[in-house]
Amino acid sequence: MSTTVLRTQDIARIVHATGLRPFLERLLATMEADFRRWPEFDKSPRSAAHSASGVIELMPIADATLYAFKYVNGHPLNHLRQLPTVMAFGVLAxxxxxxxxxxxxxxxxxxxxxxxxSVMAARRLARPGSRTMALIGNGAQGEFQALAFHLLMGIDEIRLYDLDAEANAKLIRNLRACPALKLRACASTAEAVRGADIVTTATADKTLATIITPEMLEPGMHVNGVGGDCPGKTELHRGVLERAARVFVEYAPQTRIEGDIQQMPADFPVTELWRVLRGEAPGRSDEREITVFDSVGFALEDFSALRLLRDCALELGLGEPLALVPELDDPKNLFGQLSAEPLRPAKAPVTPRPSVQAA
Amino acid sequence: MSTTVLRTQDIARIVHATGLRPFLERLLATMEADFRRWPEFDKSPRSAAHSASGVIELMPIADATLYAFKYVNGHPLNHLRQLPTVMAFGVLAxxxxxxxxxxxxxxxxxxxxxxxxSVMAARRLARPGSRTMALIGNGAQGEFQALAFHLLMGIDEIRLYDLDAEANAKLIRNLRACPALKLRACASTAEAVRGADIVTTATADKTLATIITPEMLEPGMHVNGVGGDCPGKTELHRGVLERAARVFVEYAPQTRIEGDIQQMPADFPVTELWRVLRGEAPGRSDEREITVFDSVGFALEDFSALRLLRDCALELGLGEPLALVPELDDPKNLFGQLSAEPLRPAKAPVTPRPSVQAA
Structure with a gap:
C-alpha cells in the first residue's frame, strides 16, 4: 500500500539505463498516445498562486484509471539563492x-x-527537412531542447543567444561531447534567428517581453514559444502571432490565460495540438507559412511522463517505498492509529504525557 | 534544502508527546489566528476530479509567506478494499x-x-452551556469529533447512531478509557437527535441523503454538518437550511458547489465563519434560534494544521529528510544532474548504455 518515491538521481538512472535517445523516443510515443485520446481526460486550467517573486502551480488531470498532478513553481530570481528557477514534483494515483x-x-x-x-509539435508544424534551430534563452531548459531536437528531429545546427554569456558557455560545455550537433553562439537574437528553420524561445524573465519581433520572421519558420507561460510573462510580439498562418496550443482555456496569446482578443483563433495529432485539423499546409506553437506546459504532458517513469521504475527496480497513507487493520478505525502508537521517546527533551485514553 | 517528511506515526507521536487536549487546543488557537487574518490569504475553491467511485481533490492556499496544498480523496466503498474512505497528504512551501x-x-x-x-464554529454558534451532542455517522471521523467536543467544549454526553452497528461499537470501544464522556448508542437518528444541544452529521455515503429532517429540529439546536461536502453528497433536508436562523460556511464560493447549500438558490444567504471570529458578523443571537454550520473542509484548516505540525516536528526533532528537489552547484545547470549521474547498475538486468554525452 506504500507509495513509490523517485528522486532526481532515480530519473537520471532511468535515462542512463535506457539511453537518452530511446528514453526520449519512449516519452514521445507515450505523450503522443495520450494526446491522441484527449477526449478521455478530465482537464482544467492549472491553479496558480502568484506572488511578487514568482508563481506556484498545481496541475491536475485524470482519465478513467489514473489521476496525476504536478506541483511546480517559477521564480526567475531563484538562482540568486542557489535554487533552480523551476522546481517540481508530481503524484500518480x-x-x-x-x-x-x-x-x-x-x-x-x-x-x-x-x-x-516541443518536438511533438514541431514534427507536425516545422518544415519537413528542418536542420537549423535558433535557441533564445539557454537556462535550465537549454540542453534538453537542443538534444531533443537533435536526437528526435535531426536538427544539426543550433544558434544560441542568451543575455547571460555564461549561459551560452555552459550549454556549449555540456554538449561538447555531442560533435554531430553544431552549436554557434550569436551576438543577438536577430543574428541567431536569421535563416533558422525553427525558433525556440525559453527565457525565464517574468515580464511582457518581446524577444521575437515580426521583422525577424522569415517564410516557413516555425516558432516554438516555451517561456511565455504565465499571466504577464510573454516572449512574442503580438505581430508575430498576427503574422502566423496558424497558432497551435496545448489546451486553449489555459493558454488564453498564460500563453503569448494572452495579448490577443479572447476569440483569437487557435488550434489545439491534439486535433492535429488525431488528423482532425491541419498542421503546416505549405513551405512558406509561419507556424507558432504557443506552449505553456499542460498537465497531460506530466501525466504521460509519470506513467512512463512508473513503468521504467518497475522495469529497473528503482524507487523507495514511503508510507504516505496509514495501513489500517480496520479501515473505519482511523482512531486506532492514534491510540495504538506507543509512546516512543522523541529526540528533543519532552515530557511525555499519558496516552490519549487518559488525556 | 531537503523536504521534511512526516508519516502517520509521526503525527501520532506529536499528539502523544503534546497530549491530546493540549494538541487540540494548540491546533484550535492556530486555526483561529489564521481565520482571523482571512483577507491575507489567496483563496480558491478546490479542484475536484469526480469518478463513479469517488473524488480526488487538490486544496491550495497561500499567504505572503507560506503556500500549502492538500491532496485528498473521498471513496465511500474503499473499506471493501481495506483502504480508508479519506486519504490525504499535504505540502507546505x-x-x-x-x-x-x-x-x-x-x-x-x-x-x-x-x-x-467543528469546535471552532460551535463555540460561537452552539448555545452556551451545551452538554449533549448527537453524532450521526461513526466512521473514521467519529472519535475525533467526540473527543474534540468533549475536551474543548465540555460536551459530556454523546448519542450515537450509525447504520452500521459495528461502527457504534468501535467508537464506544475506542473511547471506553474516557469515562467522563457518556456514550449512548441509539436505534435511530431521530432518537439520537432528540434533546441534543448539538447535532453532528459525519456520514460517508455519496448521495443526496436527508439524514436530518426539519421535524427533528428543536429550538436552540446547533447543526454541525460535516459529511455533505461534494456535489451530489448532502445530509441535510433543505427544510433544515430554511428553518435555520443563519447558515454559516467556511468559504462561500466552495460551499455553494459542495455543501448542503448546493440544494439552495445561488443567492441563499450565508455567513462566512471568519467574519464571526473577527466580530464582524453575529454568531448565535438568542437561546432559541437554530444555527447550521455547513462545513465542507477548507484549505485554510489544512494550512493551519501543516504550520502547527511543522513547528511541533521541529520542537520534537521528528521527520525524515527527502530530496524532492535537486541540489545544483550551478542552479542554471539542471542538465548537470543528468550527465553527472554515474552509471550505477540497476537491480533488474539491463544493458547500460553509454552516458548522455555519447548518446
Whole structure:
C-alpha cells in the first residue's frame, strides 16, 4: 500500500539505463498516445498562486484509471539563492480508490517532457527537412531542447543567444561531447534567428517581453514559444502571432490565460495540438507559412511522463517505498492509529504525557 | 534544502508527546489566528476530479509567506478494499522561492483538523452551556469529533447512531478509557437527535441523503454538518437550511458547489465563519434560534494544521529528510544532474548504455 518515491538521481538512472535517445523516443510515443485520446481526460486550467517573486502551480488531470498532478513553481530570481528557477514534483494515483501510487521529482522530468512536447509539435508544424534551430534563452531548459531536437528531429545546427554569456558557455560545455550537433553562439537574437528553420524561445524573465519581433520572421519558420507561460510573462510580439498562418496550443482555456496569446482578443483563433495529432485539423499546409506553437506546459504532458517513469521504475527496480497513507487493520478505525502508537521517546527533551485514553 | 517528511506515526507521536487536549487546543488557537487574518490569504475553491467511485481533490492556499496544498480523496466503498474512505497528504512551501519545506501525511491530520474546525464554529454558534451532542455517522471521523467536543467544549454526553452497528461499537470501544464522556448508542437518528444541544452529521455515503429532517429540529439546536461536502453528497433536508436562523460556511464560493447549500438558490444567504471570529458578523443571537454550520473542509484548516505540525516536528526533532528537489552547484545547470549521474547498475538486468554525452 506504500507509495513509490523517485528522486532526481532515480530519473537520471532511468535515462542512463535506457539511453537518452530511446528514453526520449519512449516519452514521445507515450505523450503522443495520450494526446491522441484527449477526449478521455478530465482537464482544467492549472491553479496558480502568484506572488511578487514568482508563481506556484498545481496541475491536475485524470482519465478513467489514473489521476496525476504536478506541483511546480517559477521564480526567475531563484538562482540568486542557489535554487533552480523551476522546481517540481508530481503524484500518480489510482482513480478507483484515490491511493497515491507514485511520488516523483519532476524538476528534471519537467525539462525532459517540455523538450519532448516541443518536438511533438514541431514534427507536425516545422518544415519537413528542418536542420537549423535558433535557441533564445539557454537556462535550465537549454540542453534538453537542443538534444531533443537533435536526437528526435535531426536538427544539426543550433544558434544560441542568451543575455547571460555564461549561459551560452555552459550549454556549449555540456554538449561538447555531442560533435554531430553544431552549436554557434550569436551576438543577438536577430543574428541567431536569421535563416533558422525553427525558433525556440525559453527565457525565464517574468515580464511582457518581446524577444521575437515580426521583422525577424522569415517564410516557413516555425516558432516554438516555451517561456511565455504565465499571466504577464510573454516572449512574442503580438505581430508575430498576427503574422502566423496558424497558432497551435496545448489546451486553449489555459493558454488564453498564460500563453503569448494572452495579448490577443479572447476569440483569437487557435488550434489545439491534439486535433492535429488525431488528423482532425491541419498542421503546416505549405513551405512558406509561419507556424507558432504557443506552449505553456499542460498537465497531460506530466501525466504521460509519470506513467512512463512508473513503468521504467518497475522495469529497473528503482524507487523507495514511503508510507504516505496509514495501513489500517480496520479501515473505519482511523482512531486506532492514534491510540495504538506507543509512546516512543522523541529526540528533543519532552515530557511525555499519558496516552490519549487518559488525556 | 531537503523536504521534511512526516508519516502517520509521526503525527501520532506529536499528539502523544503534546497530549491530546493540549494538541487540540494548540491546533484550535492556530486555526483561529489564521481565520482571523482571512483577507491575507489567496483563496480558491478546490479542484475536484469526480469518478463513479469517488473524488480526488487538490486544496491550495497561500499567504505572503507560506503556500500549502492538500491532496485528498473521498471513496465511500474503499473499506471493501481495506483502504480508508479519506486519504490525504499535504505540502507546505515557501512563497518566496517555491521550495517545498514539509510533506506530511494528512489522513490522521484531516480527522484532527476537521474536528477542531467543528469546535471552532460551535463555540460561537452552539448555545452556551451545551452538554449533549448527537453524532450521526461513526466512521473514521467519529472519535475525533467526540473527543474534540468533549475536551474543548465540555460536551459530556454523546448519542450515537450509525447504520452500521459495528461502527457504534468501535467508537464506544475506542473511547471506553474516557469515562467522563457518556456514550449512548441509539436505534435511530431521530432518537439520537432528540434533546441534543448539538447535532453532528459525519456520514460517508455519496448521495443526496436527508439524514436530518426539519421535524427533528428543536429550538436552540446547533447543526454541525460535516459529511455533505461534494456535489451530489448532502445530509441535510433543505427544510433544515430554511428553518435555520443563519447558515454559516467556511468559504462561500466552495460551499455553494459542495455543501448542503448546493440544494439552495445561488443567492441563499450565508455567513462566512471568519467574519464571526473577527466580530464582524453575529454568531448565535438568542437561546432559541437554530444555527447550521455547513462545513465542507477548507484549505485554510489544512494550512493551519501543516504550520502547527511543522513547528511541533521541529520542537520534537521528528521527520525524515527527502530530496524532492535537486541540489545544483550551478542552479542554471539542471542538465548537470543528468550527465553527472554515474552509471550505477540497476537491480533488474539491463544493458547500460553509454552516458548522455555519447548518446
Amino acid at each position: 489510482e482513480v478507483a480508490t484515490g491511493l497515491p501510487l507514485l511520488l516523483s521529482e519532476m524538476t528534471l522530468t519537467t525539462a525532459l517532457r517540455t523538450a519532448v512536447a | 515557501e512563497v518566496a522561492t517555491g521550495l517545498p519545506l514539509l510533506l506530511s501525511e494528512m489522513t490522521l491530520t484531516t480527522a484532527l483538523r476537521t474536528a477542531v474546525a
